[in-house]
Amino acid sequence: MKKILALALAAAMSLSLVACGGGNGNNGSSASNPGSASSAGSDVSTPAGGQSDIKVGAVYITSQNDVAGYTFQHHNGITTAMKSLGLDPADLIVVDNVPDNDDTAVATAIDTVVNQGADIVFGISFGYIQPMADKAEEYKDVIFSHGTGYLANDTNFNNYFGRIYQARYLAGIAAGMKSLELGNNSIGYVAAFNLDYAETCSGINAFALGAQSANPEAVVHVNVINTWGDESLERQAAQALIDSYNCCVISQHCDSAQPQLVAQENNVFGCGYNSDMTEQAPNAHMTSAIWHWNVYYETAIKAAMACNGDASKFVENMGGNAYYAGLAEGFVDASPLNESVAAPNTKAVMDAVRELIVSGEWDVFSGVKLSYNISEDGSVEIVKTDADLVDNAGNVIVAAGGPSVDDGVIKGSMNYNVAGVQEG
Numbered sequence: 001m002k003k004i005l006a007l008a009l010a011a012a013m014s015l016s017l018v019a020c021g022g023g024n025g026n027n028g029s030s031a032s033n034p035g036s037a038s039s040a041g042s043d044v045s046t047p048a049g050g051q052s053d054i055k056v057g058a059v060y061i062t063s064q065n066d067v068a069g070y071t072f073q074h075h076n077g078i079t080t081a082m083k084s085l086g087l088d089p090a091d092l093i094v095v096d097n098v099p100d101n102d103d104t105a106v107a108t109a110i111d112t113v114v115n116q117g118a119d120i121v122f123g124i125s126f127g128y129i130q131p132m133a134d135k136a137e138e139y140k141d142v143i144f145s146h147g148t149g150y151l152a153n154d155t156n157f158n159n160y161f162g163r164i165y166q167a168r169y170l171a172g173i174a175a176g177m178k179s180l181e182l183g184n185n186s187i188g189y190v191a192a193f194n195l196d197y198a199e200t201c202s203g204i205n206a207f208a209l210g211a212q213s214a215n216p217e218a219v220v221h222v223n224v225i226n227t228w229g230d231e232s233l234e235r236q237a238a239q240a241l242i243d244s245y246n247c248c249v250i251s252q253h254c255d256s257a258q259p260q261l262v263a264q265e266n267n268v269f270g271c272g273y274n275s276d277m278t279e280q281a282p283n284a285h286m287t288s289a290i291w292h293w294n295v296y297y298e299t300a301i302k303a304a305m306a307c308n309g310d311a312s313k314f315v316e317n318m319g320g321n322a323y324y325a326g327l328a329e330g331f332v333d334a335s336p337l338n339e340s341v342a343a344p345n346t347k348a349v350m351d352a353v354r355e356l357i358v359s360g361e362w363d364v365f366s367g368v369k370l371s372y373n374i375s376e377d378g379s380v381e382i383v384k385t386d387a388d389l390v391d392n393a394g395n396v397i398v399a400a401g402g403p404s405v406d407d408g409v410i411k412g413s414m415n416y417n418v419a420g421v422q423e424g
Contacts, residue, residue: 057118077293100127163326172210
C-alpha cells in the first residue's frame with residue numbers, strides 16, 4: 001500500500017491544474033506543477049473599489065488555542081495576516097479539532113464555515129484533501145486553499161506548501177554540533193511517517209544531511225508513529241529513542257511539543273517543528289524548523305480580495321495554482337537559537353549556511369557536501385566538497401558535483417532515506 005500511495009502521489013505531481021475563488025459562501029484531482037508555483041513575493045494588490053471586507057474560514061486538525069505546534073502556527077499565521085491587512089478578527093470563522101481521517105467530519109466543518117459566509121476556506125491538514133476537492137466543486141463561488149496537498153482545479157481550488165527541508169537542514173546543523181560536543185553520534189527523530197510521503201521523507205533526509213555536515217559520524221534513528229498528531233504516541237516514540245539508542249538529541253515531524261518535553265525530562269536536547277518550542281522546553285530545545293504561514297496567508301487573502309467576487313480570477317492573481325516558497329522568501333526558517341543549550345558557534349554556522357541557501361548558490365539535495373572551519377574568533381568558513389548523494393542502500397541519488405534533486409521529487413516522489421538514516 002505504501003508503494004501504491006507513493007506511485008499515485010508521484011503520478012499526480014506530474015499533472016497541473018489551476019485554482020481560483022472568492023465568493024459569498026452560497027452553494028453554487030489532480031496535482032500541482034512546481035514550476036507554476038507563485039512566490040512569497042507575489043505582488044497582489046486590492047484594486048480601488050474591490051472587495052474590502054472578506055470572511056476567512058479555517059478548518060484545523062487540533063485546537064485554535066494550542067500554545068505550540070502545527071495548528072498553533074497556522075492559526076497565528078492567519079490572524080497575523082488578517083491584522084496586517086486591517087481585517088476584523090471577527091471575520092475569521094474557525095472549526096477546530098477536526099480529525100483528518102474522517103472525511104464526513106471534514107466535509108461538515110467546511111459546510112459550517114461556508115454557511116457562515118466564508119469567502120475563502122483554508123484547510124491545513126494533508127488528510128483534508130479529498131473533502132476540500134469535493135467541496136470546491138460544490139461551492140463554485142468560494143475559494144478553497146489546501147495546505148500540504150497536491151490537488152487543484154481550474155476554478156476555485158489551489159494548494160500551498162514550502163521548502164521546509166531547507167529549514168530542516170539548519171536544525172540538523174544544531175543537532176549535529178550538539179552531538180559532536182557531547183561525543184554521542186545517536187540522534188533521534190519522531191516521524192509521523194517516513195517513506196510513505198515525500199514531505200516526511202525529504203524532511204528526515206535534510207535534517208540528517210545537516211547533522212552530518214557538522215558531525216559526519218551522526219546517525220539519525222527514526223521512530224515512525226503513523227499519524228500526523230497523537231501526543232501520547234509522540235511521547236512514547238521519543239522516550240523509546242532515548243531508551244533504545246541513547247539519543248542525545250530528539251527531533252520531530254509531528255504536531256505537538258511532546259518530543260521536546262520528553263527530551264527535557266531525560267536531560268537530553270531537542271529540535272522541534274512548526275513553531276519555536278523553547279518556551280515549552282527551555283532546558284532542552286535548541287531550535288525548530290518553522291513556518292511563517294502568514295507570508296502565504298496574506299498573499300492568498302489579498303489575491304481573494306482582488307478577485308472582487310469573481311472566483312475565476314484567484315489563480316491568476318496568485319500567479320499559479322501551487323504556492324511553493326522557501327528560505328529566500330521568508331516562508332520557512334529555523335527559529336531563534338536557544339544559545340543557552342546549543343553548542344558553541346552553532347548560530348554562526350547556521351547563519352552562514354542560511355545565507356548560502358538564500359543566495360541560490362547551493363541547496364540541500366545536491367552532490368556538494370558542506371563542512372565547516374571555525375576560527376578562534378568564531379568566524380565560519382564553509383567548505384564545499386563534491387561528493388555523491390547516496391541513499392542508505394548505497395545507491396547514488398546525485399553524482400558528485402551534481403545539482404540538487406528536482407522540486408517534483410522533493411515534493412512528490414522522494415521515497416528513500418539518505419545514508420546515516422535508520423528507521424526502527
